[in-house]
Structures are given as structure tokens and as C-alpha cells.
Amino acid sequence: MPPLVDAPFVVSDSVFVNPKYRGTRLSGKEAFDPDGSREAIRRMQIRIHDARSLKQAPGIEPEGFQLVEAPIRLDFSSPSQVTSRYYEHCANLVKAVTGCQAAKAVQHEFRAGRVIGPAGVGRYAVVAHSDFTPFIEDFAVAPDGQHFALYNVWRGTNPDREIESMPLALCDLTSVAADDIVYADCLRRTEPRTRLIDCRLIHNASQRWHYFPRMKPCEALIFKQYDSRQENAALRGVFHAAFRDPDARQDAPLRESVEVRVLAVLPEADRERERRKTKFQAEIPNVRLDGTVSTWRQEPMVDWNDIQRRPPMAAAAYPAPS
DSSP: OOOOSSSEEEEEEEEEGGGGGSSSSOOOOOOOOOOTSSSSEEEEEEEEEEEEGSSSOOTTTSSSEEEEEOOOOOOOOOHHHIIIIIHHHHHHHHHHHHOSSSEEEEEEEEESSSSOOOGGOEEEBBBBSSSGGGGGTTTTTOOOEEEEEEEEEEEEOOOOOOSSSSOOOEGGGGGGOOOGEEEEEEEEESSSSSEEEEEOOOOOOOOOEOOOOTOOTTEEEEEEEETTTTGGGSSOOEEEEEEEOSSSSSOOOOOOEEEEEEEEEEEOOOTTHHHHOOOOOOOTTOOTTTTTTTOOOOOOOTTTOOSSSSSOOOGGSSSOOE
């Protein structure tokens, strides 16, 4: 039985990994199969609790996600407004919520429930996943001697409409076991496609899933996607997935949303970064279920803004803390 949570819930499903793949590395073909037909994938029903009804609202610490009031009037169809004004807005939200020393928005992606760009960009992500592993540390850099974290800032883009269909389910960090994480070789939906290693999840009845029904245009959801401070892999990033809300009206419009990745410089010192990074990366299996060894290597994020293929940035390269 799932753990008791004192809040209303809906029952829906998500795509998980077959438990027999525990401790192995998924190939790209195994990792991308949202219809659940392949052997590596299991579609499981889960309870997704209304986070608005919890006695205590979830926070970036410890649960890993937090809903904030974040009103802004913006033309999301304007690339220049998104990468300037909105990027600054998201960085300021992350600074306010986390207390980090500095923050910089580095990438964004729109979702509309249909293909709206190259390589299939725009589809909803229905597989339970977390975006990053310690291999992101080869590319996402912070000032020497500081820990860093990556956060997603997620919201609707229609200023006149709440999110009704395909909302986002998030799994409480503290309810995930590191042993249930399966690492996967995959391709990001960019042009050109870029190689990535991300995290998938084996279903476990102890996992606590939540969502924020009918998110308003003035609300934003911030959730953790990588935290270099965490020795426990399960505490580094929030697993999440879009899901079909059975309470949504049948003619609800497709969800239109944007997610922005923000790199945050944390106040904690990271004096042995290379040793720690090597340790974290060595914990990720590279052998597949059939005994073959993965030769997949993560590549630079071609759509990330100004943080890769260069020496670690000085703190002055980030906007000054407000």
C-alpha cells in the first residue's frame, strides 16, 4: 500500500522501469518507450496527491519542489523576451526560494502536447524521470570551490488560462530510494540531437507523488534537478512526469507551458570537487542487462546559454545577488 498522505488524490498512471533492470544501464531504445510495450518499461497506477491540500506546503527543502506566486506579463512568443527578461525573472525566483549566492538561467523548452519544433520538441514527458546525473558536472560549472544546483522553473504560458490537462506530477525527494534509480542513455530533443544520461525510476509503493491542480498563470513551480551537495543520489533531483488528470474536463485545452533550467551557485564550499565528482560518476552503472557495456558519453548541451566548454566561471559572471 502507498504511504498515507493527509490530502485528496487522483489515481493515474506513469511509465516506470521494469525492476529487473535495477543496477543496469538502459539503452536509448529501452529508455524511450512511453507506450509501455517493451520489456524494460512498466506502466503503473499511482496516487497523486493534491499538494494544495497538504497541512504544510512542500518546499525546496526537504521535498525538492515549491509553488510560488510569480506574476509576469510577457510575450512568450518573443525569443528575445524569453532569453532576457524571463530568464532574469526565473533566476530571481530561484535566488529568493533557495537563498543561493547567484543564479543564471541557461536553457528553456516549451510544451504544447504536439510537435512545435525540430526533433519532436513540444511533446509532454510522460515517463517518470529526472533530467540530470553527475555527468552534467562535466559541462555545468560554478565558480571554483562552490557547490551548485540546477533547478527547473515550470509554468503555464497562456495568461488567460489555468492548467487543466496533463499537469505535472512530482515525487517527494525524501520518499525515493537510490536503489530504485535506473540510469538511461538517451537523446535530447535538440537540433542536432545531443547525447545525455538521465535518471529513470522503478516504481515503489513508498514513493509519494503530488501535483498542484489548476495552476494559475501567476504561479510557477520550482523543483530541484541536480544538487552537487548530496551524497545520496535520490536527493539530487525530483522525479516528475506529465499525467492524465481524471478530474479534468474532457474538452480541456492542451496544456501550454515553459520550463527554464537555472544554474544556482550555492554558499557551501566544494573544496574537493574533482574527487567528489569522480566518486559520484563512478557510482553510475555502465553495464546493460544483457552484459554489454555502454560506450555512451554525455555531450555538451547545444542549446544551453554560455556555461559550457569554458573554464569555471567567476562569480562575477552571474547576476549579482539581489
